[in-house]
Amino acid sequence: LFAAHPSTGDLFIYPELALIIGNIYVYIISPKYRLNMQLISVNKISERVFDYAFKPNRTFNFEPGQYLEWTLPRSKTDSRGNRRTFSIASSPTENLVHMGVKFYDPSSSYKKALKAMKPGDKLYAGQLAGDFILPYDKSKPLIFVAGGIGITPFRSMLKYLIDNHQNRKMTLFYLVSDPSEIAYKDVLGQAQKIGLKIIFVGSKLDSADKFNEELLKNNIKNISEARYYVSGPSTMVDDTKRLLKNMKISRNNIVTDHFSGY
Numbered sequence: 358l359f360a361a362h363p364s365t366g367d368l369f370i371y372p373e374l375a376l377i378i379g380n381i382y383v384y385i386i387s388p389k390y391r392l393n394m395q396l397i398s399v400n401k402i403s404e405r406v407f408d409y410a411f412k413p414n415r416t417f418n419f420e421p422g423q424y425l426e427w428t429l430p431r432s433k434t435d436s437r438g439n440r441r442t443f444s445i446a447s448s449p450t451e452n453l454v455h456m457g458v459k460f461y462d463p464s465s466s467y468k469k470a471l472k473a474m475k476p477g478d479k480l481y482a483g484q485l486a487g488d489f490i491l492p493y494d495k496s497k498p499l500i501f502v503a504g505g506i507g508i509t510p511f512r513s514m515l516k517y518l519i520d521n522h523q524n525r526k527m528t529l530f531y532l533v534s535d536p537s538e539i540a541y542k543d544v545l546g547q548a549q550k551i552g553l554k555i556i557f558v559g560s561k562l563d564s565a566d567k568f569n570e571e572l573l574k575n576n577i578k579n580i581s582e583a584r585y586y587v588s589g590p591s592t593m594v595d596d597t598k599r600l601l602k603n604m605k606i607s608r609n610n611i612v613t614d615h616f617s618g619y
């Protein structure tokens with residue numbers, strides 16, 4: 358599995374092999390079957406976001422922060438089809454699987470069908486994936502940057518840490534245009550008791566209008582020590598990543614989740 362470096366003699370693992378091992382691990386922990394998800398409840402949790410709670414037909418392993426591909430059973434859809442990717446908003450410590458969905462007007466036929474779902478109806482889910490997961494090192498300070506609906510994987514991580522009584526050094530920069538857009542307030546409130554500091558950006562709630570270098574430096578002691586998780590619409594994620602790179606944050610400490618499709 359390992360080879361000695363020709364000049365230093367240090368042992369190293371071939372990158373290709375590390376990739377294969379990673380893929381095998383994901384294959385082992387992924388559901389290789391289609392999950393039947395029965396809708397239990399739908400709750401409006403912010404101005405345009407609804408939380409869907411499903412009962413899966415079997416238990417499955419996942420890491421907080423991962424996503425699933427969700428398929429509508431009916432086939433009549435617009436050209437964009439009957440499948441979408443949504444982060445799992447719940448934690449593996451919860452019995453029901455949650456997803457938080459943002460609705461727009463006009464909606465795609467997929468979202469219209471989602472809106473018409475009643476408790477008892479079913480969706481199918483599979484293709485579990487995503488490396489937007491908590492670091493192995495529990496002492497690493499965590500900086501979460503959520504752009505609007507990008508809050509969903511953080512809800513999963515925070516609920517997981519709350520349920521496992523794990524205190525962490527963590528800060529959430531939550532970019533929302535209006536206080537009515539803030540979702541999952543209950544979990545965010547509980548997470549403050551295990552160390553989460555929340556800074557609302559652009560919501561008219563706090564003084565921060567913009568996520569920039571000054572805001573980061575004013576709130577984070579050692580900016581190069583932390584691991585940064587950035588989640589939300591693609592342009593917001595790209596802009597934030599660029600900013601962090603310009604601030605000389607190591608790319609190893611930046612993890613991103615692009616909510617492409619908008």
Ligand SMILES: Cc1cc2nc3c(=O)[nH]c(=O)nc-3n(C[C@H](O)[C@H](O)[C@H](O)COP(=O)(O)OP(=O)(O)OC[C@H]3O[C@@H](n4cnc5c(N)ncnc54)[C@H](O)[C@@H]3O)c2cc1C
Nearest residue numbers: 441442443444457458459461463464465468509616617618
């Ligand atoms: C890893 C990952 C995780 C994600 N997690 C989430 C999540 O947790 N929650 C979430 O809400 N989304 C999430 N997304 C995004 C999600 O997959 C959808 O792409 C997104 O919600 C858009 O949905 P929609 O295509 O049904 O369009 P809609 O949301 O209905 O519409 C989006 C925009 O497109 C316009 N539009 C609608 N239909 C059409 C059409 N036929 N042609 C052109 N424009 C159209 C609408 O007017 C609107 O402006 C995630 C994406 C990825 C890749």
